[in-house]
Amino acid sequence: MRLSRYITLISISLFLSCNKDKSGKDGKTNDTLLLADKYEVSLPKLSKKYLTENKNYAENFYNKYYNPKDYSGGFLVAKNGQVIYENYSGFAYKEKGWKIDAETPLHIASVSKVFTAVCVLKLVDEGDIELDKSVQTYLPTFPHEATTVRMLLNHRSGLRNYAYFTDDKGVWDKKNTLTNQDVLDLLATKPIGLESKPGTRFGYCNTNYALLALIIEKATGKSYPEAMKEMIFEPLGMKNTFVFDNLEKKDEVSQSYKNNYLRLAFEFLDQVYGDKNIYSTPRDLLKFDIATYSDEFLSPEMKTEMFKGYSYETKGQRNYGLGIRMLEFETGQKYFFHNGWWHGNTSSLVTLRKEKVTIIALSNKYTHKTYKTKKLAPHFGDYPFKFKDEEIGAE
Template sequence: MLNKIVLVSLSLLLFNCQNKPDENKESTLKDKEGNVSEYAVNFTPLTTIYKKRMGNEMEAFYDKKFNAKDFSGSFLVAKNGEILYENYSGFAYKEKGDSIKQDTPLHIASVSKVITAVTVLKLVDQKKLKLDDLVKSILLEFPHEETTVRMLLNHRSGLRNYAYFTDDKGVWDKKKTLTNQDVLTLLATKDIGLESKPGTRFGYCNTNYALLALIIEKVTNKTYPKVLQEMIFDPLDMKNTFVFDDLNKKDEVSQSYKNNYLRLAFEFLDQVYGDKNIYSTPRDLLKFDLALYSDKFLSTKMKEEMYKGYSYERKGTKNYGLGIRMLEFETGQQYFFHNGWWHGNTSSMVTLHKDSVTIIALSNKFTRKTYQTKRLAPKFGDYPFKFNAEEGE
């Protein structure tokens, strides 16, 4: 009888230990000196048993949907600032044998827009501009009278995509590298026209974010890469994140591949930034996402502007905030994310605010598997998705 009591007591003790929070893993941000950052938010530490169970589930999901033997990229899932699972596979530069590791920056494509948008919102917090400032009042060449900064952020400017209008006859010599200033000059000097009247409808457009990068430069009197380094990357210790702005250094960054590992060449559009051209890692993007829980990093007012929908002219669940995509379900639940695709690079960053979850997938060898990230959302909260069996739906 005594042995049974001892056995039960030991079992209860073991169970309680497994359910205790892991005190060795702080769910906080560190600055570049290794101290707790001023932007740190204290989440409830996860229990060891929860992390083990969810880590196993994330690994099983990755093995089923991604397949490390074929996937070239990086994958991370975290809750409350603690990494539940991460995986790195493939090659950043296959011809050199450079494998992808946790500190290998990959091109994050349009996920760059989230960082550009937050930089603009931080400048609004600093009173260096206003969301409803006219673009023309900042960029004097800009030809359209009604367009505001907010319209660029939420893709309601009606502008045409520079990747398309540079194809128009006589607009641009593709032997020359296009820059952000060139995009503005072409809008001002060529008969580019508008897709729609500013402010009347949503139209996803890279031109908006190329112009936002110029606005950042204009109001700070610094280059876009320098502003992001000073306002975002350095304060959050995102030491493996940078803006690519020099095609002469194209062999110094991770490459882009077709799905058969045929390397894709850089081209004349590859020096425009703001809409793309940030290279980062899942661990660095996790730091960025965690900072957005802090009112010191971005004010409550700006976050309310960022995470609300602006396009209700059509009934549906899809919407766009300021630099963030969202699905707004009839249940009231919101799912925030941004995907990207540029050449062979695809990306996805999911942030489940209510559940303090971050899901990131980056790839430099073309695949739609990165967009499978949303399948994980129902494992953390009430997200009424209806999935089909196809990849990248």
């Protein structure tokens, strides 16, 4: 374990947003320590003029595309770790009257994959996992020797999605709750088969990240929720973030809804984690995103592996790194993000690496509005998206 990971760096202050709104903020600007001492990052403080001008722009953007009277969730825009604008509205549990505010954890769906990937990469930094080792090295019953840890991370394993193969006749009784270990056991004992030869093409698949959670457990000797808490959540001060792993506690967390606020029931797939099942807040996600700029949190080598594309068998801008989606433009600019969708929960985390801008939208009432985050990126950098004139919005 490298001792340098415990050296304290220069601190950064997080400026929480300035306006009083439905979240009950008091209209004052506070200086709040962003990260625990171990992983602090130094980024320039934004001018008051910049904050004011961009706060107005982001607020207008939010009101235009999200409609706080109908949106149920959280929205946040930040640069250099400083919040420019945030807003919270709707209900975490409408039947109980639980309103959403800045400290309400919501299900972040597949944005959870970014956390799983970073945890694996941190374990690679520590020498506990090797990216190009066979998955069988860590999970001996896994049936495909050619599949590596890296292939799980970049979705080139060729595996089938567990949400689909559990529908196959005789594979799983849906009266029983599925676990991560069950996913592995089914792959090992049932004729599940592959979608493609490992390493030959991209195929987004939740099974990859369910298995990565098991590899984390094998490497750490701890449960995935415990490993995430000790390696990421607690060190970064993410006090409102956790892994949901117990359906018996389903009434203790925020619920998910159809777009008419009809509550959606939990089901037999809702205890599998790694690919989903992290609950968090925009403020906590911001802490995580800023930490990824720290060389003490994640080595430069692992960041390079994470933020590069791996799938070039077909032409186009879309690609996938290790736990992160990207669009690679001919200009050389890269747009990094990850979206999520599970039941009524939708999520979007945008990390503009060049500009140090973070854009986050979470919702627990089904909507595609969450993914409008992309429309805000050209305001902060040279992202050559082509939108209709009426969709861009006024400066």
